[in-house]
Amino acid sequence: MNRPVTTEMITDRMKEFGTVEQVRKNRIRVKTVPDKLTDAITTVQAVLGFDRLISISTVDNGETFELLYHLIAPHRLIISLSIDLPRDKPVTHTVSDLLPPAGIYERQIHDLFGITFEGHPDLKKVILNEDWPDNEYPLRKDWKSDPGTFYGGINVERS
Amino acid sequence: MAGPGTGISQRLVNWARIKSPWITVYNSGGCNACDIEIIACLMPRFDVERFGILVKGSPRHADILIITGHVTLKQASRLRRVWEQMPEPKYVIAVGACGASGGVFHGLYHMMDCVESALPVDVYVAGCPPRPDEIINAVVTCLDLLREDASHGGKEWRQKKPVTGMAEKSPTVES
Amino acid sequence: MTDPVLILLYIFVFPGFFFLFAYALFLSYLDRKIAARMQQRVGPPFWQPFADFIKMLGKEVINPDGVDVKVFDAIPLVALAAVMTAFIYVPVIGLSPVAFSGDLVVVLYLMTLPTLALFLLGWLSRNIFSAIGGIRAVTQLFIYEVPFFLALLTPAVMAGSWSISEIVVWQQHNLWLVFLQPIGFVVALIGLQAKLERTPFDIPEAETEIVAGPWTELTGRRLALMHLTSEVSLVTGSALIAALFLGGPLLPWTLSPVWLNVAAGFGLFLAKTLAVLLILSSITVATGRLRIDQLNDIGWKYIASVALVQVGIVLVINYLWVTP
């Protein structure tokens, strides 16, 4: 990058993808729509020099799932692209071709939240026991673990 | 020669079993704090080799199986399989609060609740994580159990009520 | 020394099997103690190897399914027998009564049997780790065998006879061979370290890569016998090197009463084997494990060529020295 990238540059560059707000000194949060996500990431990677995906965080806020993609750049600014997915059809396109580490995080999110990522090379059950029933997604808010017998016959509310 | 437990050769074998207990460590899903405390036992400060305790890689060579951490669902069958691979006079030590009751992770959804639910445990060690000298003390109590069992001819006399869930349908490991 | 009862006594009791069993356990204890003290640990007590051996005998024997149990039991016995008979030919108190010209070759052959036994055990126990361990044991055998034999046969060439006892007698009149052939001595030590599969060369039994290599499926008495084989071959190897290079158990001058002479010879034998053991232990402590392909490079490029150079030097010396 010939000239240092400033937050103003990022905010006006990303305006076209959705509402941009500066959360903290070096944190920028962009709220976009699922289908604009892939080219948002490509512009961020190509133009603004964000080269590393830190992580993908997911939050279940009632009627939608919110996915946040955090990227970092050599100039120490962090951008978080967030998208909302409807609860009944949580489907979005994978980004693991653009960012290889995303392959890991997407499989985890699929397992714990049930969000399917199209085009993911190998979206299989990953972190739960082989015998875990398929349509149970533990990290969803409405999922309560089986208040059944605590092992040994003592009834305990299980978190 | 007198009964099983009193012959000269039997006493020699008992002496040898007490003098050279070989252990193998299995982390069945814990936070590996207990693991690093067990490895600290081998180090120059708490050197356990002076008691003849060696850490062996494969369960085939070990007498005592030390389990650290609680048992996650996925670990249950593998833990059971490792336990079955050990040759007979074998003992199990469950280390830490996780081994006894699941500790901080008690009641989480991807976990069985204590080591006892997967296999019969002989000695528990309190602490999260227990200090290395407490772990050595656990091995010593395990050896006392061994000395008592030798005089009664095996572990059966001491086996309390069969472990719930395990006895009524012992898991068939498909060969 | 031709009285059969005395020979039987020699083979079975004193420098024979009973003494060898006790001395092997003692050397194993010393080896672990030296290694522990060098790592600033206290180290095991005196009776530890004996307790390990008896405990392993008392353990349950598990036969992995699909394994021919009779063969699985026979192999450790064959390995132990081979190494123990090799010890008879090495002079312990004076010259060995059963020595014949060419017993050096017999001893070297008998010393390689444990490695083949390890390979068979690894291959038989149908476990992926032991199979890989077995293959590594044999590949390592090819690498260190040539330089080891070269290093041990040059003393025979210099002393002009293939019997260990005669080499020892030859060394009484001339210098010890360790001064005449220092390179041969070093190569022999490295070869012995590789034959006993100790740390720089313990690739077959690499504890952190393939669980326990060929030893994985051994339990109970088989494990006890294989441990004993490795300890006995430690004794035989160090006694062999002590005899060939450090002058063996004979004093340069003979003391008046015969029993004092024999006792002094035995003391020399103990001192020399302990010296060799100290060198081997410090090598074990000071180095980490090599990879099989690195061992291949080092083995053939350096050790084998150095051994050849040693043979060349010996031939030249022989040629100059013999002709008056």
Add this chain to the structure above:
Amino acid sequence: MPEVVVPIGPQHPALKEPVNFRVIADGEKIVRLELDLSYNHRGIEKAAEQRNFIRILPLLERVCGICSHSHSTVFAKGIEEIMGIEIPPRARYIRTIIAELERMHSHLLWLGVAAHEIGFNTLFMWTWRDREAVQDTLEEMSGNRVHYNMNEIGGVRCDLTPVQVEAALARLPNLEERIKKYMDMVNSEETLLIRFRGVGRMSKAEALKFGAVGPTARASGVDYDARRDDPYLAYAEVPWNVVTDNQGDVYGRTRVRVGELWESIQIIRFCLENLPAGPVRTDAPKNAPKGEIFSRYEAPRGELAHYIRTNGTDKAERVDIRSPTLANWTSVAMCLINQNLADLPVIVAAIDPCVSCTCRMVVVNQKGSTNKTNSPDTGVAVRDLGSRLSRRRP
């Protein structure tokens, strides 16, 4: 030799923690690798949503035994920023001291385990003997050798008395001299060099592409360090510098870690010498206002990130833990292609995996073949044990 599948299973002497590798090896060369990490999945994030801010810190500390202070500090730091409270300077210094002591004991532990992987047990014994000095200091300060439980929302649980400060300062010179010895041992010891140099090499571009973090990335020249990029606790006021190396292989990672050991000692000495006076904690409100934060921390293994969202109650609505080893698994899978089978423990140990942190993720690596690969679990059929215990919603 046809392709051989070598399962390095959950129970393996090289791996101190349960991770399952299915290595497809052709002779001694590794062709493909499938990891299965989910043995340690405990469901901590689900439990974290049910615990208030006092009960959550012990749980978060036990995500991983070796970097326990990291997890509780990154969470406490995030919540304090959401609440907008400022912890007293003395508490910041004490947290930095404990953080750096934990980094030292983690790196010394790692150096020993790496030497053990190649069979060099002497260094294993020596490094762990010196680690006992760090453990004693931690035990004096916090009462426990591994889980220190020093953190509290709004400050530190217990203060450092002058006697403890003197005792800690007295131990530093001996540690410094030992670390100097390890530094030239790592550089000159032939038996280490022959097994570490040129093994598991990763270029800077690959490190960035596969998202490597911490010493693994810094050994390939990637200059990221959360302590300097997002200065937190007392790192802004302490003179220290980031250790990077451009070797990119296991040897480079060893040098970076030993260099960081040296830096930690200087940080600890600086913090201990000018420890500001004053209170140790401020009283924090019971509920956190509605908000979210992406709080980052430089754990011994790499950059640890917690995404915390609060909803005005005294419980966190969502805690998303992304641990450093989780990011390193992709890069280690790539480094392992066509290396020797004998090098697998060394390369895996080189990223200092803390499987308890990564209670997620199977990474499946493709070696140019078709993208479609799977990871059948080698475990035994679990019909009998697992199915009876799995959870059915009523």
